[in-house]
Amino acid sequence: MDVYGLIGNPVGHSLSPPMHEAAYDALDVDARYVALEPDADEGAAAVEAAATLGMSGLNVTVPFKRDVLAAVEPSDLAAAVGAVNTVDFAYDPPRGYNTDVSGVRRAFGHHGVEREGAAVVVGAGGAGRAAAFALAEDVDALHVANRTAARAEELAGEVREALGATRAGGADDAGDADADPAATPPTRVTAGGLDTLAGTVPSADLLVNATTVGMESDETPVPAEHLHGDMAVLDAVYAPLDTRLLREARAAGATAVDGAWMLLYQGVEAFERWTDRDAPVGAMNGALRDALDRSE
């Protein structure tokens, strides 16, 4: 039997165990998925312990996504994002991936939303970094807005640098290494504080909330007056699922994408990397939505 798992602190309410176990049941995979809670400074040590114990793979969540970089060989994308959320022990040293990036891409894709035009990412923490890297290659303009403007500027600078490296021909699992740099117009990457939302959201095609606003209380980081019907809005927050931002996006006629889609598709990519099989997306989504219903 293969054993997979999640490290985080806390992990008590994690939705990953039911989601992955539903995939094992659906495809008759002989595996279990366990949630583990190392001390907050023990992320890298927990990865080493998991390898010693013979585990096959690990997901990684707050606060360990950055620390775990030191314990794995990160993919180019995970190194650029600066965070690992999936570890594959089939390799020595274990490989680290960032599947939150494809979580964002495939959440939009599931809703028929193209990654093009102008995008605004609100937030510059872990989810904001994944969202910015998920969209940067495909859109014409990317704006990062964050409460702490300096953090947004820093992230925008790293995205510009990564885009420059990709266009210069560096292999990157984020994109097409054979792309002709001359044929690809550069993405304009800008940043600022939350006061820059008024000047960027009204003309945005894509908006991602990657802040924690909306979790604890019925608040939104983006004033409703800036939302419009020609945009798609992804809220990374999944507890609650129906945030104020998404309600106001729907009222404005926008396509609203809840955070469970991002959570689902980061798990789908992890499953596919670990097992080399197509994930049973419907079964995983059903288990995730059931677990969310139970946790409400």
Ligand code: NAP
């Ligand atoms: P994080 O690294 O701690 O970042 C938190 C972000 O929220 C920062 O940009 C922070 O701004 C901002 N923020 C916090 N309080 C704020 C406030 N009162 N007003 C405005 N901005 C505020 O957290 P994270 O890991 O990125 O998670 C962010 C959200 O995404 C959480 O709700 C998490 O559950 C969700 N998430 C979802 C998925 C998924 O698969 N759906 C995956 C990862 C995360 P400062 O920099 O100014 O502090």
